Amino acid sequence: MARRNDHSRKQIRELAIQAVLDVVDSDEDATITARSVAKGMGYTVGTLYLVFRNLDDLLLQVNSKLLQHLYGDMNVVAQNSEGPRDTIFELAKCYVSFAEDHPGRWQLLSHRRDNTLGHDAVENEADNIVEDIFVLVQTELTRLAPTRDSKEIAIAARALWSAIHGICIVTASSHLRRRAHYDARLLVHTLVHTYLSGFMFDKIESLAPRS
Amino acid sequence: MARRNDHSRKQIRELAIQAVLDVVDSDEDATITARSVAKGMGYTVGTLYLVFRNLDDLLLQVNSKLLQHLYGDMNVVAQNSEGPRDTIFELAKCYVSFAEDHPGRWQLLSHRRDNTLGHDAVENEADNIVEDIFVLVQTELTRLAPTRDSKEIAIAARALWSAIHGICIVTASSHLRRRAHYDARLLVHTLVHTYLSGFMFDKIESLAPRS
DNA sequence: GCAATTTATTGAACATTGTTTTATTTGTCA
DNA sequence: TGACAAATAAAACAATGTTCAATAAATTGC
Numbered sequence: 001m002a003r004r005n006d007h008s009r010k011q012i013r014e015l016a017i018q019a020v021l022d023v024v025d026s027d028e029d030a031t032i033t034a035r036s037v038a039k040g041m042g043y044t045v046g047t048l049y050l051v052f053r054n055l056d057d058l059l060l061q062v063n064s065k066l067l068q069h070l071y072g073d074m075n076v077v078a079q080n081s082e083g084p085r086d087t088i089f090e091l092a093k094c095y096v097s098f099a100e101d102h103p104g105r106w107q108l109l110s111h112r113r114d115n116t117l118g119h120d121a122v123e124n125e126a127d128n129i130v131e132d133i134f135v136l137v138q139t140e141l142t143r144l145a146p147t148r149d150s151k152e153i154a155i156a157a158r159a160l161w162s163a164i165h166g167i168c169i170v171t172a173s174s175h176l177r178r179r180a181h182y183d184a185r186l187l188v189h190t191l192v193h194t195y196l197s198g199f200m201f202d203k204i205e206s207l208a209p210r211s
Numbered sequence: 212m213a214r215r216n217d218h219s220r221k222q223i224r225e226l227a228i229q230a231v232l233d234v235v236d237s238d239e240d241a242t243i244t245a246r247s248v249a250k251g252m253g254y255t256v257g258t259l260y261l262v263f264r265n266l267d268d269l270l271l272q273v274n275s276k277l278l279q280h281l282y283g284d285m286n287v288v289a290q291n292s293e294g295p296r297d298t299i300f301e302l303a304k305c306y307v308s309f310a311e312d313h314p315g316r317w318q319l320l321s322h323r324r325d326n327t328l329g330h331d332a333v334e335n336e337a338d339n340i341v342e343d344i345f346v347l348v349q350t351e352l353t354r355l356a357p358t359r360d361s362k363e364i365a366i367a368a369r370a371l372w373s374a375i376h377g378i379c380i381v382t383a384s385s386h387l388r389r390r391a392h393y394d395a396r397l398l399v400h401t402l403v404h405t406y407l408s409g410f411m412f413d414k415i416e417s418l419a420p421r422s
Numbered sequence: 423g424c425a426a427t428t429t430a431t432t433g434a435a436c437a438t439t440g441t442t443t444t445a446t447t448t449g450t451c452a
Numbered sequence: 453t454g455a456c457a458a459a460t461a462a463a464a465c466a467a468t469g470t471t472c473a474a475t476a477a478a479t480t481g482c
Contacts, residue, residue, distance in 0.1 A: 006459095043460075043461090044460070044461050044462075045461090045462095046459090046460065046461060046462080047459080047460060047461085050459075050460085
């Protein structure tokens with residue numbers, strides 16, 4: 001038995017999160033079970049439930065951490081690129097790279113999870129980072145079209161980023177079922193290129209859906 | 212006990228598929244279990260496994276049926292709209308409507324499933340319909356830009372449709388976790404509008420990703 | 423019409439999960 | 453040192469997917 005006080009609760013949380021990452025990194029198709037995580041951290045399930053409300057709680061915290069990293073990377077990229085247009089391309093590349101380079105983690109992140117915990121602190125934290133990512137794009141779009149209505153730009157940013165997300169999802173899904181698939185980077189590049197062309201071209205025009 | 216030969220195997224398959232739809236229609240968050248499906252069809256689990264290889268097999272067949280319906284609807288819409296541009300808008304609306312009007316079915320469809328069955332007939336059927344949907348869009352894009360390279364258009368169509376898919380995914384996910392969310396129809400309209408502007412505006416220009 | 427056989431269907435059984443509870447070990451402090 | 457508290461393990465439970473032996477119904481051969 002591991003001697004008690006070998007790890008603080010915070011350390012145990014870290015151990016668990018790391019164990020989850022180890023599992024999905026070693027095999028993107030691996031299913032994460034409470035017992036596999038516990039074994040990975042050198043504890044038993046009971047300890048896991050001492051520190052997390054349930055498995056979803058743990059996975060949510062993993063996602064939160066992944067999102068933090070992703071957001072951090074995106075911020076670096078945003079800093080080091082030339083203009084708003086280039087920045088958006090680089091941000092998109094960054095997003096795709098995450099999905100392609102860490103398929104297990106990406107699956108974790110994009111996996112739909114039932115909301116067993118109510119509105120939770122951690123959950124909100126993850127959602128807030130997602131929101132931050134949208135804002136990052138929104139900022140660059142604003143630089144591209146400073147005169148345009150900010151609400152309109154918010155919508156444009158969300159549309160664009162959800163779109164990029166969609167391409168990653170579809171590509172990952174094709175990967176998963178071993179189907180032929182188009183290169184995600186190419187698709188995303190096409191999307192961003194075309195979308196930005198349209199964004200710049202459009203004059204002030206009604207964006208409301210007809211009927 | 213239900214008298215044997217009350218239903219043919221094909222009928223039992225239909226019963227099962229219908230039972231699944233009933234479950235997700237009655238509660239989009241409901242988890243589909245072998246036993247709940249069996250109860251819904253008036254049989255027990257054993258019968259289910261007489262007719263399907265496993266649960267995934269059943270769900271895959273449900274998805275195939277859903278995709279057939281969706282594709283049928285999209286075809287009708289494509290027939291009854293004015294020009295290629297309008298058609299694409301209508302196709303997108305059709306897709307969003309499916310996701311919004313039948314959230315349970317949409318979740319079923321967009322749920323990632325491990326590939327427990329190998330390359331299977333039903334699985335290929337579903338994948339083929341997805342491919343057909345892409346082709347539908349591709350056809351309209353070709354009408355919009357008849358001179359453009361067909362490979363390029365194929366990519367553009369996949370990028371566009373994956374993007375629309377992504378918006379539906381993100382919106383549904385927000386719905387699920389009861390978060391504030393932007394209206395999917397508005398986002399999709401913005402996306403299609405902007406994307407088509409860019410698509411029409413772009414001259415023959417390199418679409419290859421830099422570096 | 424009745425026994426034998428086949429077969430559809432069930433219900434029990436199994437393994438694996440998430441989760442809770444109980445038992446045990448270990449550290450701490452009076 | 454011994455009682456208490458906390459950490460950890462181990463066992464227990466319920467719900468799942470899945471399999472399988474038992475059973476009841478239909479069919480067949482006579």
